[in-house]
Amino acid sequence: MSTHRAPVLQVVVTSTRPGRIGGVVGSWFTDVARAHGGFDVRVSDLATLPLPLLDEEAEPWERRYTHAHTLAWSAAVEQADAVVFVLPEYNSSFPASAKNAVDCLFQEWHDKPAGIVCYGNTSGGLRAALAFRPVLSTVGMTVLRQQVTLQHAGRLVDGDVLRAQDDHDAAATGMLDELARVAPHLAALRGARTA
Template identity: 50%
Template sequence: MSQPVLQVVVGSTRPGRKGLAVARWVQQLAQQHGGFDVELVDLAEVALPVFDEPNHPRLQQYTHQHTRDWSAVVARADAYVFVTPEYNHSFPASLKNALDYLNVEWADKAAGLVSYGGVSAGLRAATALKPVLTSLRMVPVVEAATIPFFAQFLTEDGEFQPNEQLTAGGNGMLDELLRLTTALLPLRRPVAEPAATATAG
């Protein structure tokens, strides 16, 4: 049986961002965890315009190729880790925009949060993100990796090198993601048509 697919989503798209280095660490940690097939999804590469579909996403009546492409990416995942910085006590508009594009594709899947920032460790961004995820019927896990003063973990080459506490937090998040993903899979299986009842002759 194939493993569930976990997508690590880079929420920041701005030039000079550090979130890609953090996301690559999460990707490597998830690969070492061994419970998932892991994909890195960089919203800067996806390059969605500001939401421009005329129909509500729940209808899946997409008129643009970029939306159909984004739908296909998100639909193949069974769980997500959203890597987000904190912008003005919230998460980036690029991540909100990417979430708003779709509806059905997100539903009944577990989501982990990795936030980074200064003294707040991006916690206000994570707090703002959780109700958005639940409104899309995702299930955020309690376990998370929150990274305070994240610049101290960056090498001169720009790689992210966590301490033991961050690694332990990340592994705890992945354990819970796998547990919830396993539990949620039956909710996304097609419902079998009821068998026709025989009528008396």
């Protein structure tokens, strides 16, 4: 990460289900992140990103990708200095699309901070977030303790707008502050690893 540019924050909207509210949640968080001003914010929406289930012959750690969709996904994640996953809870866990997006790559995730914006009904997506954390740690990410939890998220959606409460905005800003604090240190680790 150069001091001459803002760190790149990749927001990954993981739900691909028709009728999902993930796009609305992702748009709200993206707006908060852009207003924060500490990042060059980019968005990858897995509902529109053509990323099939693991279809590369080589192991992801080898980075011998042959498909255009994997190469594009690799480039997007490689450019990121931090990643936030917008994560729903399905059946007490995270969606397969989220796991597949992580599993398609390996080295690109190393030494990058990860935040989670989880949403659901009564639990607010906490069980999904708890299950997803070890997945991110295994690919070498540093998962922040802070996360954003949207309980009964469907009730917060008004058309294509999320009517977030003050505590949601505060949680999102706090997580962004922590990402901004940690990202330069992990960028230095990545630089040392590739030198």
